[in-house]
Amino acid sequence: MKIRLNFSALRLTTKREYAIRFIVGGTVTALAGVVSKKFGPGIGGMFLAFPAIFPASATLIEKHEKERKQREGLKGGRSGRTAAGYDASGAAMGSAGLFVFAVLVWRLLPAYTAWAVLIGATFVWLAVSLAIWRILAKNGKNSAS
Amino acid sequence: MLEETIYRVLIGGAFVSAFAVLSDLLKPKSFAGLFSAAPSVALASLGLALVAEGKSYAAIEARSMTAGAIAFVVYASCIRWVMLRYKLPALQVALMAVPLWLAAALGLWFAFLK
Numbered sequence: 001m002k003i004r005l006n007f008s009a010l011r012l013t014t015k016r017e018y019a020i021r022f023i024v025g026g027t028v029t030a031l032a033g034v035v036s037k038k039f040g041p042g043i044g045g046m047f048l049a050f051p052a053i054f055p056a057s058a059t060l061i062e063k064h065e066k067e068r069k070q071r072e073g074l075k076g077g078r079s080g081r082t083a084a085g086y087d088a089s090g091a092a093m094g095s096a097g098l099f100v101f102a103v104l105v106w107r108l109l110p111a112y113t114a115w116a117v118l119i120g121a122t123f124v125w126l127a128v129s130l131a132i133w134r135i136l137a138k139n140g141k142n143s144a145s
Numbered sequence: 146m147l148e149e150t151i152y153r154v155l156i157g158g159a160f161v162s163a164f165a166v167l168s169d170l171l172k173p174k175s176f177a178g179l180f181s182a183a184p185s186v187a188l189a190s191l192g193l194a195l196v197a198e199g200k201s202y203a204a205i206e207a208r209s210m211t212a213g214a215i216a217f218v219v220y221a222s223c224i225r226w227v228m229l230r231y232k233l234p235a236l237q238v239a240l241m242a243v244p245l246w247l248a249a250a251l252g253l254w255f256a257f258l259k
Contacts (some may be wrong), residue, residue: 006170006171007170009169010202024161025157026153026161027157028157029160029189030153030154033150033190034150037148040205041202044206045206046216046250048190049212049213051217054182055243058181059236060169062234085225086174086175087175088178088228089178089221091178092182092222094181095220096214098183099254101184103212105187106204106207108202110201114203114249116196120198121184122184125183137175
């Protein structure tokens, strides 16, 4: 399965939708900080893996896919739900990478330069997520959409 | 406190938006979905924690983040299952499953990390 860049997809997202994602992301980051301050970093740290943007992204994907099908004269409801389902599938794989990211930061941060650990762990997140996606794609567990 | 909250909103919003735009650009959707679980909130929060509280504090946050990440796998897998089987809107399913994420994260934290 080929990975493609689709720049026209950016035009489908409205300014309001960009603003919603910015506000949701910012609010969750602020809330994680408030929880850490009030209950300690042990509890607050869990919210660093809160599905902050997923509800908004899945909704947008469902809406855009539905609109695309409707322009072709179809209803598009099922196709929108399927696209959102595959987005969730990708998010599950990305979360497995997120687990590896957290383990690396937890274990390496006390001993190494902070920025190098964060950047390195982000690359490992991408590599692990991509590897899981490729393995499942080869076995036919993912679908293009 | 207010100043720090404003920084968090701005930096967190910027990181989340950047990964969301990447997700918009990419196809197929199962691949783009990887970026819905990008470490955007984590990078913003850990960066700020490092500046304000130091390495030990940020490392404790990362340790607890492992529970949140496993809970995210459960959350996203559950949503996938529901979306491909039932005629429910994505927003409704994603929001209704948030308590599942919370329960899984807290359960794992109490069981293994407390």
